[in-house]
Amino acid sequence: MICIVIAEDQQMLLSALASLIQLEEDIEVVAQVPDGRQALDAIQTHRPDICLLDIEMPVLNGLDVAEAVKRKQLGCKIMIVTTFSRPGYLQRAMELKVDGYLLKDEPIEFLVDAIRKVHRGQRVISPDLAAFLFEKEENPLSEREREVLQLAAEGKTTDEIAGSLYLTKGTVRNYLSSAIQKLEARSRHQAVKKAMDKGWL
Template sequence: MIRVLVAEDMHIIRGALVALLQLEPDIEVVAEVANGDEILEVAQQTGPDVALIDVDLPHKDGLTAAAELREQLPQCRTLILTSLGTPGTLRKAMAAKVGGFLLKDAPADKLASAVRGVAAGQRVLDGELAMAAYDTVDNPLTDREIEVLRLAADGAGPEEISTVLHLSAGTVRNYLSTAVTKVGGRNRLDAVRIAREAGWM
């Protein structure tokens, strides 16, 4: 019997996942959690073979929780479930050394199959997404450009960013302009969106 922990903050989706898995004769859901910071403690108490974890969880994101599980409970394998099917998200999941990565819009029969594969020690990945991640270019942004874009993403203007980073406002504007050009954005907000979707920031 494959013992599964389900971590999903949306009650209806979590209930549907549990119901689907409970239909399988070789799978038993031993725990359900709604917050990322509950995963490790509950996993230590219940001893699941596989943790099915949504990427976007409150209090602690799913990839951080997956990395903690890998370090402190290595016998529990992780299957990441997400609606964020971007190559950047997949690269982050791979960097966290998760056992599998499944999109929320995948057919229902793929869920149990993915759980079985991960439990058996296989890497389970969406094929098209894996190819997209393989084909994407490396991050063209420097560390400083990423830092400036992050602050801009939080709503800071060039003057505020220059104060935080101890740079002149003109230098900050140059970093923003260069970052927008490198990622092919229309403006700084578009550059932030592109960089986030690519997993560069």
């Protein structure tokens, strides 16, 4: 029996997905949860074989949950099931070595077959997404520029970033300026958005 947890913030879709998957004799849905924090709790409680995760969920998004599962070595395979085909999400998912990345408009038969393949140790990606893997851009940001932009993304001021990284304010401004230039952005906010969209933060 393949035990799975499903995390999806749209209640109707969550219930429908669970009901359809439960029709399979070899798959059991052990928990249905509406956000990332509850998904992580359910994985730790039920120790499922696989967790199906939406990306954009409250509290923790699906990629944050995937990262936590890998870091804590919980032994659960991760399948992202999402409406979002943006390259940045896919790139981060690949860096996290998720086991599956599927679009929600795939037929239920494809999803069920993918669950079985992932359980057998295979990796499954929606055919429509595979092309993105060959088109991904190289990240132009240095490690320090990424750190500075990440803190900016969290809403920290230049002073706070300088304090967090033990840098001078002038140095932080230089890193921000360099990142903005590399990303061809007009402001730190636009640079943050571009970097996040491309999966570089």
